[in-house]
Amino acid sequence: MEIILPEEVMTIIEYLERAGHKAFCVGGAVRDSIMGLTPGDWDITTSALPHETTEIFKDFRTIDTGLKHGTLTVIINRKPFEVTTFRIDGEYGDNRHPESVEFTRDIKNDLARRDFTVNAIAYSKADGIVDLYGGRDDIYNGIIRTVGNPDKRFREDGLRIMRALRFSATLGFKIEETTAKAIHRNKELLKNISVERIAVELTKLICGKNAFNILMEYPDVFSVFIPEIKSAVSFTQYGEKHAYDVWEHICHTVDTIPADKTLRLTMLLHDLGKVPTHKLNEKGDSTFKNHAAVGGEMAKEILTRLKFDKKTINRVSFLVGCHDFEPPETKTELKHHLKVKTPEDIRTLLIIKKSDRGALSEKYRDISEGTAQTLKWLQEIEENNECCTLKDLAVTGKDINAAGITGEDVGKALNVLLDAVIEGKVQNKKSHLLTYLL
Ligand code: ATP
Ligand code: MG
Numbered sequence: 001m002e003i004i005l006p007e008e009v010m011t012i013i014e015y016l017e018r019a020g021h022k023a024f025c026v027g028g029a030v031r032d033s034i035m036g037l038t039p040g041d042w043d044i045t046t047s048a049l050p051h052e053t054t055e056i057f058k059d060f061r062t063i064d065t066g067l068k069h070g071t072l073t074v075i076i077n078r079k080p081f082e083v084t085t086f087r088i089d090g091e092y093g094d095n096r097h098p099e100s101v102e103f104t105r106d107i108k109n110d111l112a113r114r115d116f117t118v119n120a121i122a123y124s125k126a127d128g129i130v131d132l133y134g135g136r137d138d139i140y141n142g143i144i145r146t147v148g149n150p151d152k153r154f155r156e157d158g159l160r161i162m163r164a165l166r167f168s169a170t171l172g173f174k175i176e177e178t179t180a181k182a183i184h185r186n187k188e189l190l191k192n193i194s195v196e197r198i199a200v201e202l203t204k205l206i207c208g209k210n211a212f213n214i215l216m217e218y219p220d221v222f223s224v225f226i227p228e229i230k231s232a233v234s235f236t237q238y239g240e241k242h243a244y245d246v247w248e249h250i251c252h253t254v255d256t257i258p259a260d261k262t263l264r265l266t267m268l269l270h271d272l273g274k275v276p277t278h279k280l281n282e283k284g285d286s287t288f289k290n291h292a293a294v295g296g297e298m299a300k301e302i303l304t305r306l307k308f309d310k311k312t313i314n315r316v317s318f319l320v321g322c323h324d325f326e327p328p329e330t331k332t333e334l335k336h337h338l339k340v341k342t343p344e345d346i347r348t349l350l351i352i353k354k355s356d357r358g359a360l361s362e363k364y365r366d367i368s369e370g371t372a373q374t375l376k377w378l379q380e381i382e383e384n385n386e387c388c389t390l391k392d393l394a395v396t397g398k399d400i401n402a403a404g405i406t407g408e409d410v411g412k413a414l415n416v417l418l419d420a421v422i423e424g425k426v427q428n429k430k431s432h433l434l435t436y437l438l
Pocket of ligand 2: 028029040041
């Protein structure tokens, strides 16, 4: 089998081979090429020791990415390529790299340290495919399996638990049974892994095409770092509206919303507020008063704990906090929403509502009519610059002031005027507004 290598990768391998070393591309790029996908980045692995690699590429722009661990980044055509010496890893600590590494001249040892069979394939033009662990068969059969004993491999580095779930979710592969059992058995190891690294894997995972199955099969794993999930699993929702328990409903919504980080995180967290707000009404149906607002607070707490960036925390908790938004019945009602939400907010909330409703019972699923109408009104409002916010009003605080109103009453007056304009009681013209007020 031949893999088409980018010209830069061929150059790097040629330089290393000309100096008498072995060199291969390895890992994700080989896996993706065999699958017919376009690799994101190309990693090169070599028998050359770090000081030899540095010497060989002395005429190139390079970055010392982690020479201690054997990695030099070589820049060609402004693109970075990581060149790493074959190595045997020591214990992994909390960090990105193992605490100690030993360099080796044998590719066999290097492949043995890699996490999954599908990631442990090397390729060079000179040697062809080097596949010592059945990685190609696992790719063809769509299987994630650790290289060697899964318990041992997860104990070395607990992050591999999340990586297994992530690769299964993104590649659409099944996790082989002994690897799957070891994931459940060793999940607590994730407590030793930095939350930033877990968050990166979680984000990629929920954006994967197979996220539904992974979320359904491994809630115990997710509960290790989001304990709020545990109580949502099998949490029954009574009433004809509901088709699933809270967690299964969540999983369906993650699955159906577009694969965008913010949207998927929002759906993952959107209904966790249902557990603490659940009550039964006199008919015996579930009610979840205020669950969106409560969920918004929970989302903020969870994402802060997982050290997501501020922008993501704010956006996701905002969206969770108002995911109970329904397509408005009238254009006036929509304008009242627009006092505090942007048109983009509304468009996003409509996307959220579509997948949220899609995971209720059949009768409640279709909101296409309300959605289409809302989008049409939004477009009109934007095209005609119709007044929906204080900024759009034809008077300012200064004008109100000049009319003799002071202090807190200025703000109140502006809001009264905005409501009056939205409801069509007065035209948005300065003289009309001031007359209306006085
Ligand atoms: P992606 O498409 O996400 O880049 P990848 O397979 O290239 O997938 P990387 O995180 O870039 O994943 O790592 C490159 C390679 O290094 C992997 O394919 C794997 O062989 C090895 N590797 C990465 N992280 C680990 C780990 N925690 N334990 C063992 N091997 C690992
Ligand atoms: Mg990679």
